[in-house]
Amino acid sequence: MDHRPELTMATVRLDQKSRAIVRSISESYINAIANYFGSGPTDIAAAKSQHKAYADALSANGVEVTTLEADQDYPDCVFVEDQAVVIDGHVLLPVPGHESRRGEQPPIADFLSDQLQGHQICKMEPPAMMDGGDILRIGDLFFVGRSTRTNDAGISELKDLLDHLGHELRVIDIPAQALHLTSISSTPSDNLILIPEEYLTPESFGEMPEGCEVIVMPKEEVYGCNTIGLPGNKVLMADGYPAVQAELESRGFECILLDMSQIRAADGSLTCCSVFY
Numbered sequence: 001m002d003h004r005p006e007l008t009m010a011t012v013r014l015d016q017k018s019r020a021i022v023r024s025i026s027e028s029y030i031n032a033i034a035n036y037f038g039s040g041p042t043d044i045a046a047a048k049s050q051h052k053a054y055a056d057a058l059s060a061n062g063v064e065v066t067t068l069e070a071d072q073d074y075p076d077c078v079f080v081e082d083q084a085v086v087i088d089g090h091v092l093l094p095v096p097g098h099e100s101r102r103g104e105q106p107p108i109a110d111f112l113s114d115q116l117q118g119h120q121i122c123k124m125e126p127p128a129m130m131d132g133g134d135i136l137r138i139g140d141l142f143f144v145g146r147s148t149r150t151n152d153a154g155i156s157e158l159k160d161l162l163d164h165l166g167h168e169l170r171v172i173d174i175p176a177q178a179l180h181l182t183s184i185s186s187t188p189s190d191n192l193i194l195i196p197e198e199y200l201t202p203e204s205f206g207e208m209p210e211g212c213e214v215i216v217m218p219k220e221e222v223y224g225c226n227t228i229g230l231p232g233n234k235v236l237m238a239d240g241y242p243a244v245q246a247e248l249e250s251r252g253f254e255c256i257l258l259d260m261s262q263i264r265a266a267d268g269s270l271t272c273c274s275v276f277y
Contacts, residue, residue, distance in 0.1 A: 017230055019064045020274040021111060022055050024048075025078045026070035029266065033076055033098060036179045037223060038265035047262035051078060054236075054263075054273055057256055061230050068107055077104045079272040081182070082131040082149075084108050086277040088165050091116060092158070093123045094130035097149025112277060122161055130154030133180035133272055138187060138212055140167045143205060145181030147174035172204050182271045184222055188229040188248055196222035218243050226269035236270055
């Protein structure tokens with residue numbers, strides 16, 4: 001019999017948002033992969049400044065932030081979200097969907113193994129592949145994007161883990177013009193999901209738990225749909241997306257705006273740059 005304590009949405013929220021890993025931008029960041037939001041970074045100094053402001057914003061809002069050193073051999077190493085997912089006493093180490101990024105994982109895995117010694121490490125093996133950016137969570141309900149970076153074998157391994165934990169998993173097909181599920185959606189709170197029109201629909205997510213809502217935003221503000229919700233009704237979001245900002249503020253959120261232009265240039269979003277644990 002499972003004697004784990006019931007996880008309410010509030011406890012999941014606090015448990016996931018108290019500590020985070022980020023990773024510095026490498027000098028090779030100019031060569032980061034870019035196929036969706038941007039055509040590649042152009043200003044390393046600006047990228048580093050924006051990344052520091054991001055980490056500082058997390059720290060200023062109660063998150064204990066640890067910054068890992070960059071690896072100059074991996075231009076995309078700042079995007080740590082793809083390399084590890086912490087789920088209820090387990091650390092899932094996926095096989096990243098882009099082969100050039102698979103060497104980024106060891107320092108993140110080592111850090112989490114050291115910090116979370118009571119957690120079970122679950123390591124995927126090829127042919128399974130998955131980016132952490134394809135996973136979205138609302139309470140005990142999980143969504144995974146089937147994308148160019150996440151295949152059916154990876155989804156099957158994630159499902160096995162979530163079945164073991166008593167959680168439900170729903171699969172969402174990611175449109176060709178998008179990279180990840182979290183590139184085009186996010187949870188600014190534990191009962192809201194933001195999505196852009198023409199990319200996803202509320203029906204994509206199926207019947208939602210009572211009190212939960214999928215909010216559709218203009219397709220032009222797809223990038224603004226990636227947010228990080230924090231305790232105290234605060235939300236980190238990219239600057240320049242007024243419809244998303246107005247929607248959140250109308251619901252009582254305090255929006256903390258960040259310049260993400262050089263992160264966006266490498267197809268990165270706010271959630272891409274951290275692993276909460």
